[in-house]
Amino acid sequence: MITFMNNSDSEEEPCNERTSLMSAESPPVPSYQDGLQTAEAGEAQAHRKRRTGSSRSPNNIADGDMSDSGVPVRESALENEEEELTLKYGAKHVIMLFVPVTLCMIVVVATIKSVRFYTEKNGQLIYTPFSEDTPSVGQRLLNSVLNTIIMISVIVVMTVFLVVLYKYRCYKFIHGWLILSSLMLLFLFTYIYLGEVLKTYNVAMDYPTLFLVIWNFGAVGMICIHWKGPLQLQQAYLIMISALMALVFIKYLPEWSAWVILGAISIYDLMAVLCPKGPLRMLVETAQERNEPIFPALIYSSAMMWTVGMAKPDTAARGGASQQTWDAAEDGRENHRSPLHADSQMSETRSPGPTRPITSFEELEEEERGVKLGLGDFIFYSVLVGKAAATASGDWNTTLACFVAILIGLCLTLLLLAVFKKALPALPISITFGLVFYFSTDNLVRPFMDTLASHQLYI
Amino acid sequence: PALGLFLFTIARDPLRIIILIAGAFFWLVSLLLSSLIWFIAVKASDSQDEPLQKGLLIFGIMFSVLLQEAFRFLYYKLLRKAIEGLVALSEDSCSPISIQQTAYVAGMGFGLMSGAFSMINLLADALGPGTVGIHGDSQLYFLTSAFMTMVLIFLHTFWGILFFHGCEHRRWWEITAVIIMHLAVSGSTFCNPLYMGSLVPSYLLMATAATWAYLLSGGSAQNLRRFLLCKS
Numbered sequence: 001m002i003t004f005m006n007n008s009d010s011e012e013e014p015c016n017e018r019t020s021l022m023s024a025e026s027p028p029v030p031s032y033q034d035g036l037q038t039a040e041a042g043e044a045q046a047h048r049k050r051r052t053g054s055s056r057s058p059n060n061i062a063d064g065d066m067s068d069s070g071v072p073v074r075e076s077a078l079e080n081e082e083e084e085l086t087l088k089y090g091a092k093h094v095i096m097l098f099v100p101v102t103l104c105m106i107v108v109v110a111t112i113k114s115v116r117f118y119t120e121k122n123g124q125l126i127y128t129p130f131s132e133d134t135p136s137v138g139q140r141l142l143n144s145v146l147n148t149i150i151m152i153s154v155i156v157v158m159t160v161f162l163v164v165l166y167k168y169r170c171y172k173f174i175h176g177w178l179i180l181s182s183l184m185l186l187f188l189f190t191y192i193y194l195g196e197v198l199k200t201y202n203v204a205m206d207y208p209t210l211f212l213v214i215w216n217f218g219a220v221g222m223i224c225i226h227w228k229g230p231l232q233l234q235q236a237y238l239i240m241i242s243a244l245m246a247l248v249f250i251k252y253l254p255e256w257s258a259w260v261i262l263g264a265i266s267i268y269d270l271m272a273v274l275c276p277k278g279p280l281r282m283l284v285e286t287a288q289e290r291n292e293p294i295f296p297a298l299i300y301s302s303a304m305m306w307t308v309g310m311a312k313p314d315t316a317a318r319g320g321a322s323q324q325t326w327d328a329a330e331d332g333r334e335n336h337r338s339p340l341h342a343d344s345q346m347s348e349t350r351s352p353g354p355t356r357p358i359t360s361f362e363e364l365e366e367e368e369r370g371v372k373l374g375l376g377d378f379i380f381y382s383v384l385v386g387k388a389a390a391t392a393s394g395d396w397n398t399t400l401a402c403f404v405a406i407l408i409g410l411c412l413t414l415l416l417l418a419v420f421k422k423a424l425p426a427l428p429i430s431i432t433f434g435l436v437f438y439f440s441t442d443n444l445v446r447p448f449m450d451t452l453a454s455h456q457l458y459i
Numbered sequence: 460p461a462l463g464l465f466l467f468t469i470a471r472d473p474l475r476i477i478i479l480i481a482g483a484f485f486w487l488v489s490l491l492l493s494s495l496i497w498f499i500a501v502k503a504s505d506s507q508d509e510p511l512q513k514g515l516l517i518f519g520i521m522f523s524v525l526l527q528e529a530f531r532f533l534y535y536k537l538l539r540k541a542i543e544g545l546v547a548l549s550e551d552s553c554s555p556i557s558i559q560q561t562a563y564v565a566g567m568g569f570g571l572m573s574g575a576f577s578m579i580n581l582l583a584d585a586l587g588p589g590t591v592g593i594h595g596d597s598q599l600y601f602l603t604s605a606f607m608t609m610v611l612i613f614l615h616t617f618w619g620i621l622f623f624h625g626c627e628h629r630r631w632w633e634i635t636a637v638i639i640m641h642l643a644v645s646g647s648t649f650c651n652p653l654y655m656g657s658l659v660p661s662y663l664l665m666a667t668a669a670t671w672a673y674l675l676s677g678g679s680a681q682n683l684r685r686f687l688l689c690k691s
Binding site for chain 2 (some may be wrong): 094095098397400401404405407408411437440441443444445447448449451452
C-alpha cells in the first residue's frame with residue numbers, strides 16, 4: 001500500500017528511525033494502506049504555512065500535532081495547495097520508489113540468471129502441498145488453484161491474526177514475532193544464499209570466515225532495522241531481505257501456482273485495503289485512531305524525519321538548518337506512506353516522529369517525508385520479474401518488458417495515491433500489467449523478435 | 460552512447476525519468492500489438508511457404524512501424540495533457556519541463572526500448588562461446604547489429620523531437636517526413652546482410668534528422684561554433 005504519511009507520531013516515539021521485521025514464518029500480510037489523511041492535511045497545511053509565510057515557524061511538528069484537531073477547519077481552505085504540493089513533488093517520490101524497486105529486481109534477476117540453485121526444483125513449501133507434476137493439463141490447473149487457495153487463506157489468517165493482536169495491543173508479541181522472523185531471514189537465508197553464490201563461482205570459503213561475515217551482516221542488519229541506523233543502510237538491508245524472500249518464493253513455488261498466486265494476491269490486496277471490513281483497512285484505521293504511526297508494518301520508507309540537532313543531512317534535499325535551504329527541504333514534505341504488507345518478510349521503517357517543538361526561529365525542524373512502500377510489494381514485484389527471468393524462453397526481452405510494466409504500474413498507483421490521498425493497494429495495477437506483459441511478450445513478441453533478429457531486420 | 464546520454468541528461472530530473480519509462484512503455488505496447496497482428500497472420504497462413512512468410516514478415520514490419528508512429532502520437536497527446544496539468548498546478552505558472560525536453564526524453568524512451576529489445580538477446584548470447592557467422596552468414600553480425608541499434612536509438616530520439624515539433628506547430632509535412640524516414644530505415648534493413656545498403660543510408664538519414672532537430676531546437680551554426688571553440 002502506499003499512503004501519505006503525516007507526522008503523527010506520538011510524543012513518546014523516539015526521534016529516530018525504527019524498523020522492525022515481522023517473523024519469517026508468518027505469511028505475507030497483504031499490503032494495506034494507511035490513510036492518515038487528516039493528519040496529513042494538517043501537516044501539509046503546516047508546511048504550506050511555513051512555505052508561504054515570511055516568518056518561518058520551526059514548529060512543524062508542533063503544528064502537525066496540534067493541527068490534528070483543527071484539521072477540518074484548515075483542510076478546506078488549503079486543499080488546493082495540498083494537491084498542488086502533492087502533484088508537484090510527486091515525481092520526486094516516484095523516483096524515490098523506482099530506485100529501490102529497480103535495485104531489488106536487479107538483484108533478483110542477477111541471482112536467478114547466474115546461480116543455478118534457484119531455478120532447480122527441490123521441493124515445495126508446505127503452503128503449497130499439491131504438486132504440479134501431473135500428466136494432464138486440467139489436473140495441473142486444478143492443483144495450482146488449490147495451492148493458491150491454501151496460500152491465500154494462510155495469508156488471510158495471518159493478517160487477521162496480526163490485526164487482532166494489534167487491536168488488543170499485544171505489542172510485545174508482535175515485536176517478538178518480527179524480531180524472530182528478521183533473525184531467521186538475516187541469518188539463515190543469507191547463509192544459504194551466500195553458500196549458493198560461492199558454489200556457483202567456485203570460490204572457496206572456510207567456515208570461520210563465513211561465520212564472521214554472516215554474523216556481522218546479520219547483527220548490523222538487526223540493529224539497523226530494529227533500532228537506529230543510517231537511512232541508506234537500512235534501505236539497503238530492506239532491499240536485500242526482500243530480494244532474499246523473493247528468491248525463496250521463486251524457488252519453492254511451482255510454476256503455474258506462482259502465477260495464479262500472484263494474480264490472487266493482487267485481488268486480495270485490492271479487497272483487503274479498500275473494503276470497509278478488510279483487515280488491512282481496519283489496521284490502518286486502528287492506527288489512525290490511536291494516532292500512532294502505522295504499526296511496524298513492513299514498510300520501506302524513502303526518507304526519514306529528523307530534528308535539527310540530530311542527524312546530518314544525507315542528501316541535498318534535506319538541507320541544513322538554514323532558511324535558504326528550507327524550500328529545498330520542502331520537496332520532501334509530502335509524506336506518502338504506503339504500507340504494503342509483504343509476505344512474511346516485512347520490515348517497517350518508520351520515520352521518527354519529531355516530538356519536541358522547536359521554539360527558536362532559526363532552528364528549523366526539517367522533516368523529510370518520503371513515500372513508504374510495504375515490503376510485500378517489493379517481494380511480489382521481484383517474484384514476478386524473477387519468474388519471468390527464470391522461466392521465459394524469451395529471456396531478457398520478457399524480463400525487460402515485465403520490468404517496464406511494473407514500473408509503469410507503480411507510477412500509476414502513485415498517481416492515484418496523489419489523487420485519492422488514502423492508502424492504496426500497490427499490488428493490483430503493477431501485477432496486472434506485469435502479468436499481461438509477461439504472457440503476451442512470451443507468446444507473441446518473442447517469435448516476432450526472433451524472426452526479425454535472425455534476418456537482422458529492424459523495426 | 461545512448462546510455463551516456465541517459466546518464467547525463469535524464470537521470471538528474473525525476474520527471475524526465477518518468478517520461479522516459481512511459482515512453483518505453485508506449486513503444487512496448489505498440490510492439491505488442493504489432494506482433495499480435497503478425498502472429499495471427501502467420502498462424503492463419505501456410506507456414507511452409509517461404510516467400511509468403513517473408514512477405515508476411517515485411518508486412519508485419521511495416522505495420523509495426525506505422526503502429527509505433529501512431530503510439531508516438533498518442534504519447535504526445537498524453538504528454539500535452541500532463542504538462543498542461545502540471546503547469547496549471549505549479550505556483551509560478553511555468554512548466555517544469557519544456558515541450559522540447561519532453562520530446563527529447565520521449566524519443567529517448569522509444570529509442571532505448573527499441574534498442575534494448577533489438578540488442579539484448581544478442582548481447583546475452585555474445586557472452587557465451589561460439590563463432591560468429593559459422594553457417595556462412597556474415598562475420599560482422601555483431602558489429603553491424605551494434606551500429607544499427609545505435610543508429611536506431613538516435614533516430615528515435617531525433618524523430619521524437621521532430622514529431623513533437625510537428626505536432627506542436629501543426630506542420631503535417633514534418634510528421635509525414637518522420638514516418639517516411641522510419642519506413643525507409645526499416646526498409647533498408649531488408650537489404651541485410653548487404654550491409655552497405657542498410658547502414659549507410661541509415662547513418663545519412665540520421666545525420667539529416669540530427670541537423671533538422673538541432674535547427675528546430677533553436678541551434679544554429681553560430682551556437683555550434685561557439686560551443687566547439689569553448690567560447691563563453
